[in-house]
Amino acid sequence: MTAELRQLDQSEWEQWYATLERAFGGVAEAPEERQLWDDLTECERSIGAWDDGVCVGTAGAFSFRVTVPGGALLDTAGVTMVGVAATHRRRGLLRAMMRRQLDDVRERGEAVAVLTASEPAIYGRFGYGTASYSLRLEIDTTRVRLAVPPGTDEVRLRYAVPAEAGPACEAVYARRVAGRPGMLARRPGWERLITLDPPGERNGASPQQCVLAERDGEVVGYALFAVKPEWDARGPKGTVRVQDVEALDPAAYAALWRFLCDIDLTSTVLALNRPVDDPVVQLVSDVRRCDLRSRDSLYVRLVDVGAALEARTYQAPVDVVLDVEDAFCPWNEGRWRLVGDPKGASCKRVDADGTPADLALSVRELGSAYLGGVPLAQLAGAGRVRELRQGALAEASLAFGSASAPWLPHGF
Incomplete structure (x- = not known):
């Protein structure tokens, strides 16, 4: 390896991030998304590989707290933004960045590092193991009904502007974190990721929508989603794209899912990332009409x-x-x-x-x-x-x- 590894300076971020974008295909992100990652990048935890003044490799980490079994929040390194320029592959750059990064994680006293893998075969050799899976559901709402628990009809639902509802949604999310391993306690600034909605990435769907679930004036759940309208000769067959659903009790959770499955002019509810033991699987009348699929999600590496x-x-x-x-x-x-x-x-x-x-x-x-x-x-x-x-x-x-x-x- 001839490239120089060094900590990222904020003045180098644009070139550093452009190297990462190119490593992932070269399609530029929306300005608002790029700005978010600029704001969230921890330069003191980011590495650049430089060859004759040109950035040829990137790696970073976020300072997270992740729930572990038992409910404790563990300081954790969230490994991210890892890429090597195609011109500099097979020169040991990735290994060198992983070496430096894990040494730094150890020095910081973080016992665990986590990541999501663009290619699962890459990170096993550095000690990362597949630790969680996500569930994809595609519910045929023309054939599926929900059997909801007592109290569901007592939950009030109302539309809200996503950005304005952010604090209420974050409060619900924060109360849910300790109950499930792998969930992230979101630090200030990360709530912007949840409502990020670049128009160029909607693929024909509506802007992000939000519905709040309330009981006795208190917000006890929320759903973030978008609707993609579609028609054919037989009529409407739109899709509800679920981005996030959280609730503090089963009745509120069921009320939100019942709402999502009953939206007019739609016939499908699509959720790409739910827990593999999501209770909604037990609410539906016909699980075979939900096209359940799972895939790898979070990778964990014990540093200590x-x-x-x-x-x-x-x-x-x-x-x-x-x-x-x-x-x-x-x-x-x-x-x-x-x-x-x-x-x-x-x-x-x-x-x-x-x-x-x-x-x-x-x-x-x-x-x-x-x-x-x-x-x-x-x-x-x-x-x-x-x-x-x-x-x-x-x-x-x-x-x-x-x-x-x-x-x-x-x-x-």
Whole structure:
């Protein structure tokens, strides 16, 4: 590698970001979207690779707090904006940026790094494991009805201007964060991402719309969506594109989904990113008419194994010694004794010579299992976790689970 790696200076942002855009196909973003990312970029956490004064590689990180099983918010590095110019591929640039970035994450005392992957095959070699999935639904509302719980009719719905309703929506979202692993506690400025609605990216749909759910004058839920009108010889067949739905109780949640499925002149409700255990799946009358599909979402990398495993709680009592392999971050290599239960946990390094291991796995598998969405038993079935003490796999796999499936509500 001949390029120079250095921390991004704000004056270099335009060239740096243009390099990233080109790496992702070269289509320029809308000015308002580009401005948002300019405002949110943390230059002190961003790396540029420069060759003779030209930016040829980018990598950044956001300072996040992510919910882990048990409800704690863990300081986390949100890895983002990673790209290498096509002229400089296969020169070790990506590896060098990942090396520098993870060293920096460790120095900052963040036990975990997360990312979303444009290409899933890339990041496993750096210790990232698939930790959550998202659900895509396409509900045929001409054939599907919703069975709603008691109290749904008592919820009042009203339209609101998305930007004006932002604080109320954020308050609902904030109350939901602790209940689901993988959710991000949004810092100031990030609420702008949720209502970002560039006209050039609507693809024939309406501007973003917002409906608030209220009970006794209090906002208890919201839906952000757009409607794409369409007609054929048989009549209207528009699509409701769901961008976000959150509510504080089942009745409010059902009221919002019933509204989305009953909008006039539409026949389809399309939601591209919902939790895999979304309750709406249990409200619909015919799940086969909802075209459910899942795909990978959040990738997790344990930067400090001991601190990360101590930060979460465990569904059931667990006492196991993990023999961890981590070639890219060798400070994690070795044996760790994890003792935990629903109240808390301890994870300490132990002497490899004097303490037999119960399970053997790499840090990538620990990342996949960390949020409770990928069972250790499933990874063992694929040969990626080895049971060294009989019964240890079942014990650990149960303990690592989560009552709610992990979910990343939006990208970064």
